[in-house]
Amino acid sequence: MDGLSQSHTGRSGFPPAYLDRVGSSFTDFLASAAPDLLPGRRPVPQIPVGDLTPHGTTIVAVTYADGVLMGGDRRATMGNLISSRDIEKVYPADSWSVIGIAGAAGIAIEMVKLYQVELEHYEKIEGLTLSLDGKANRLAQMIRGNLGAALQGLAVVPLFAGYDLDAAPGTTPGRIFSYDVTGGNYEERGYAAVGSGSLFAKNSLKKTWRTGLGGDAATRTLVEALYDAADDDSATGGPDPVRRLYPIVYRVDAEGAVRLADDEVAGVAKTVIDERAAAEGQG
Amino acid sequence: MTMPYYASPEQLMRDRSEYARKGISRGRSVAVLTYAEGVLFIAENPSSTLHKVGELYDRIGFAAVGRYSEFESLRVAGVRLADVRGYSYNRRDVTGRVIANAYAQTLGEIFTQQMKPYEVELCVAEVGDSSETDQLFRLTFDGSIVDEPDFVVMGGQAEAVTGHLRDNFRRGLDLGEALMTGVRALSAVSPARSGGDGDGSLLAAGQLEVAVLDRRRPKRAFRRVVGAALGTLLGDRAAGEASEGATAAHTPSTPQPGTPAGLGDPAAPDTAGGTGGSGEGSGPQSGPADGEGGGTDGGTDGGARS
Numbered sequence: 001m002d003g004l005s006q007s008h009t010g011r012s013g014f015p016p017a018y019l020d021r022v023g024s025s026f027t028d029f030l031a032s033a034a035p036d037l038l039p040g041r042r043p044v045p046q047i048p049v050g051d052l053t054p055h056g057t058t059i060v061a062v063t064y065a066d067g068v069l070m071g072g073d074r075r076a077t078m079g080n081l082i083s084s085r086d087i088e089k090v091y092p093a094d095s096w097s098v099i100g101i102a103g104a105a106g107i108a109i110e111m112v113k114l115y116q117v118e119l120e121h122y123e124k125i126e127g128l129t130l131s132l133d134g135k136a137n138r139l140a141q142m143i144r145g146n147l148g149a150a151l152q153g154l155a156v157v158p159l160f161a162g163y164d165l166d167a168a169p170g171t172t173p174g175r176i177f178s179y180d181v182t183g184g185n186y187e188e189r190g191y192a193a194v195g196s197g198s199l200f201a202k203n204s205l206k207k208t209w210r211t212g213l214g215g216d217a218a219t220r221t222l223v224e225a226l227y228d229a230a231d232d233d234s235a236t237g238g239p240d241p242v243r244r245l246y247p248i249v250y251r252v253d254a255e256g257a258v259r260l261a262d263d264e265v266a267g268v269a270k271t272v273i274d275e276r277a278a279a280e281g282q283g
Numbered sequence: 284m285t286m287p288y289y290a291s292p293e294q295l296m297r298d299r300s301e302y303a304r305k306g307i308s309r310g311r312s313v314a315v316l317t318y319a320e321g322v323l324f325i326a327e328n329p330s331s332t333l334h335k336v337g338e339l340y341d342r343i344g345f346a347a348v349g350r351y352s353e354f355e356s357l358r359v360a361g362v363r364l365a366d367v368r369g370y371s372y373n374r375r376d377v378t379g380r381v382i383a384n385a386y387a388q389t390l391g392e393i394f395t396q397q398m399k400p401y402e403v404e405l406c407v408a409e410v411g412d413s414s415e416t417d418q419l420f421r422l423t424f425d426g427s428i429v430d431e432p433d434f435v436v437m438g439g440q441a442e443a444v445t446g447h448l449r450d451n452f453r454r455g456l457d458l459g460e461a462l463m464t465g466v467r468a469l470s471a472v473s474p475a476r477s478g479g480d481g482d483g484s485l486l487a488a489g490q491l492e493v494a495v496l497d498r499r500r501p502k503r504a505f506r507r508v509v510g511a512a513l514g515t516l517l518g519d520r521a522a523g524e525a526s527e528g529a530t531a532a533h534t535p536s537t538p539q540p541g542t543p544a545g546l547g548d549p550a551a552p553d554t555a556g557g558t559g560g561s562g563e564g565s566g567p568q569s570g571p572a573d574g575e576g577g578g579t580d581g582g583t584d585g586g587a588r589s
Contacts, residue, residue: 013388018360026366033363037371117370120503124338124362 040145050153058197059100064218067253068174075237097162102195144183197229306402312438349403379409391426
């Protein structure tokens with residue numbers, strides 16, 4: 001509680017740490033001012049607890065001519081149970097980047113929240129946005145801090161994508177970074193997927209994705225990859241017309257990160273389903 | 284042997300006040316005005332990198348005069364407080380009042396307990412859902428806090444500027460009118476404007492730092508008005524472009540590669556027209572993801588969301 005009372009200023013002014021003009025990282029600041037708020041600072045469970053927590057599953061990202069798209073299914077599972085049908089696993093990280101998460105949902109969502117504040121905090125203090133590589137690196141450091149929990153079944157594996165404002169002319173401005181549980185940070189070419197259905201999603205993309213796709217065609221490959229993942233992976237949810245739940249898709253281009261309207265994604269999902277049905281399930 | 288001497292507490296406080304006041308009065312002035320769509324910050328500040336105006340949180344802005352290093356560390360503390368509170372509770376639980384209180388306590392403590400008081404004066408502004416709920420807090424070097432209704436003026440010539448504003452300010456001005464009112468008031472006392480005394484000329488765009496908290500923006504209301512957008516608002520007023528100019532200030536755009544949104548070269552502004560004639564309220568446009576406005580340019584068309 002000591003940490004929380006530290007953040008309860010207002011009655012006695014700013015604690016000394018707040019006036020200390022060092023660093024523009026929110027995580028670093030919390031580590032000194034209120035460490036109990038950080039996900040990596042808690043005792044790691046002694047036994048594997050992976051089956052006790054909801055897990056998020058497939059996230060897919062594809063680049064296209066003007067930027068990058070990221071989408072995720074809506075299912076979270078807990079062992080053999082479906083714990084949520086409408087969970088959101090893709091979030092905007094800031095105006096020019098998005099983050100999708102697979103793994104232990106509780107820690108993952110906390111990490112996304114922290115990461116969003118981290119980027120905004122830097123922007124406000126420095127008056128500049130971090131470079132895309134800087135943002136990707138920062139995320140790797142946060143994953144690294146979670147390694148202990150990851151070994152007890154609470155792994156969090158994000159996928160990060162953004163529009164590179166510094167991209168050289170002629171190169172594609174949309175870039176994708178994937179991670180492993182140890183915080184390894186790898187830039188991906190073209191497309192990437194994480195989560196339990198990633199194998200099937202990547203296989204699907206291998207056949208459908210091409211360099212220089214337009215926005216609509218890229219959206220189609222992304223939704224189709226999620227459909228294929230849901231087809232073969234029990235932990236990934238497909239489009240659900242009964243409940244009107246469709247994958248969440250974000251587009252990041254020169255205009256910034258925008259979530260595609262449900263109707264738009266529903267339309268694409270319907271096309272995919274209709275074509276599969278027309279091929280009598282052989283698509 | 285030195286003689287121990289006694290100074291009464293009154294004398295001490297008076298000396299410190301005088302010291303702080305002197306420091307502040309050397310600086311240029313900042314005006315914070317409410318207008319129809321939010322709060323407008325106008326600072327006379329020839330530097331484009333050492334800001335006197337900044338963003339604290341989604342709906343909360345900050346303006347200061349005095350010693351840069353001192354108010355900058357206070358600004359950072361405010362951002363930290365806001366972010367920690369927003370992170371541990373909810374974004375809605377961060378209010379201007381909480382931050383203003385923390386400033387008041389801190390300034391008061393420094394004023395009474397340290398040798399040298401901070402030579403700063405601050406304004407914390409929060410934009411609400413309607414102009415009735417906009418709040419302006421003015422904080423002085425000794426930790427006093429005042430809740431001002433319409434505008435706050437701080438800095439060297441504060442009284443003269445306040446007098447000028449008291450005569451000319453009206454509630455519910457649009458952005459362009461409010462900006463002109465503020466700039467006229469600042470120019471009336473500034474030695475830095477282009478002409479000499481009394482010729483009615485105004486401060487140029489390069490000598491001004493302008494930002495708004497625009498209540499129509501979805502989440503992060505703070506936005507700097509720079510470059511061509513500022514020029515339009517300042518220059519073409521006579522042509523009756525009031526509303527159009529105001530819209531242009533919120534037009535989405537593509538920043539130059541390599542420059543962070545809104546902070547580029549004033550000659551290559553992030554605003555006013557953007558790409559391909561978008562903007563000017565040309566129908567619904569895809570803004571950035573709701574909630575991630577981006578400090579200076581989220582590419583959001585304020586008009587399309589109003």
